[in-house]
Amino acid sequence: MTESSAMSSREAILSRVRGIVGEARDADTVGLEWAALPRAYNAASAADRDAVLLRLIDRLHDYDAQVYRVSPEEIAGTVREIVSLLGLTEVLVPAGLAQGWLPDGVAFVKDEGFSPRELDRFTAVLTGSTLAIAETGTLVLQNLPGQGRRAATLVPDVHLCVVREQDVVATVPEAMRRLQATAELPTTFISGPSATADIEMTRIKGVHGPRFLHVLLVR
């Protein structure tokens, strides 16, 4: 395939579309029309903070995630407990993770752009998060300091994720508004551990992603 025939396919498709729906209109006109689209759904929730947090916990449990409610000072201790329960000595962390979250006695290995095979060496990874959505039990991670590359939270079998209560929103629309400013970053919405229902509609945890999700919800 040559460059010119590729060009002509582009032109062929676009001119056909234009021939049917008309020339592309200017950005302002399209923008005004978009802004006027009906959006009568609930953008925010009237529920109080406690109800929102309890809903998040309920949804996370529904997906078989473990939830720990902790104060900022208790993060490192809780991490130590989970890690020792799993019998691990080593945990993968992204660059920029808060130092105070790391307990003594556990080796934290910073992700330096490890290859897939090297990532496979790690059983657990510890990260922060951008926000969480109560309504759907969803954690959102982006490529930011403390959250790291998408691959790092994917290959290890256990994901320990720290969520600050102030970053919990009630609804999906609230989450999307908060994410708008960083919409171009690689973003992953995580709702419970990896799961499938492809075999007789039986829900099975952990097909390819992490099989265990531990959420530390910080006051």
Added chain:
Amino acid sequence: MSGGTALNPKTAPPFPIAATAMVGNTQLRKNVRHATDVIQAKRARVVGEMPDWQALRDAGSAVREHTIRNLPFYLEQFERNCTAAGGHVHWARDAAEARAIVVRLAQEAIARGRTAPSIAGRPAGEPQGTHPGAGEAADGVALQGEVIKIKSMTTEEIQLNRALESVGIHPYETDLAELIIQLGQDQPSHIVVPALHKNRQQIREIFLREMKLEHLGESPQDLADAARRFLREKFLRVETAISGANFLIAETGGVCVVESEGNGRMCLTLPKTLITLAGIDKVVPRFQDLEVLLQTLPRSATGERMNPYNSVWTGVGKGYAAGDGPEHFHVVLIDNGRTEVLADAEARQTLHCIRCGACQNACPVYRETGGHAYGSVYAGPIGAILTPQLLGMHYAQSLPYASSLCGACYEVCPVKINIPEVLVHLRGRVVEENTGGLKTITNPEAMAMKAAGAIFRSEGRFRAAQRLGRMGETPLERRDGQGQKWVSWLPGMLGGWTNVRDLRAMPQQTFREWWEERERKGAPAGEAG
């Protein structure tokens, strides 16, 4: 390995013939019914949680309509923004062109993998470029390379796997259901749960044989574990991935993939090259629009509040985000008949589809026949309207008739596509084509359509027809053990239906009559409306 007879509407038998064969397959029907029952019940529960569900449907429908009306603007905007973020956008008019582009990009990626001993930013010493060429295809031709694939109906639509294999590139399907289909040399029968027609015993047999295992348990967990082991090694090794897309975001040039297993995330983030194939209808205006679609798609598709994993990425990432995911990213935008659909103003709403599969689960015809009878990767009500339009009406002429027009599909569609309306419109086009465009009524089908049209256009006639129908079928009714009335034989053309199944007798009271009576009597307080 992905052989089998591909679902090709151009060569598939007409729906009534294929369906007759399927209706005889008791196991398949049982599997399909079980799966669709489970999803429907889950869907109803999580949709019921949403007090604003109808408002979300309205918004979804409006966003899709607005996008399609402004398609030139949004396609160009997506292309500009994706390119600015380091992605490469390609355009393909038809399946052949799309196959050629993807195959070329895959070959280039594999060649790059061979020549680059180490890539900056990745530690040296890691085995690089040693894997392609390993292994042999069944026919003894040395494989030239491998790619991993995320479940994608668009790649099925263009029959990409066969094209890749013909040049010696082996595609590994990584979605559990697609893996079952690929290893079993089968075809997908549902757009969301492609292997729902297989039960665990059948899957176990396929895995034992194809993964060359000695022992394998029979529980879904055992089977999923086997798939995990089988695929993990591929995820860590293969450096080129091919995906579909759920949404292309014009505003940012980003791409969104919604999935459950994590295989999608593996393909999107681990390989060095990612090739994404998407229909030109997949574009959405803004990032914010996902707030509607991410609420309606998972609930409609799998009955979950949210899919376990949704990924959004833009090009190859800039600044801090560089190195998060592939170094080379391509999007192939494909028409393949979509502009034909666009050209038919009455059927255009077909392009609003977000491929949730809810209409399949709700459709009584699909539930009886399973997906393969539709002769296309798009089965069920959406397939019945999409396939004939994508391919031209002369193929798949019988598909617009593969529906009882009961309206269940419209009811569940998260973007409110009026499928029955489109079906009736397409039936009109079929009749027109068969009568050479002449409006003269020459065949019984056309006559029946015309009569039905007249009936449906007038409320009075519709009621009269219902009364007539009730009277007409009375002599044919018989009661079963529960006292339900059934009709097991209908005269003439209608007999095609009763040849293979019984028909429930028409109720003595129509919904309208019931409703009017209820209004007269006064509805009980608090009854759900």
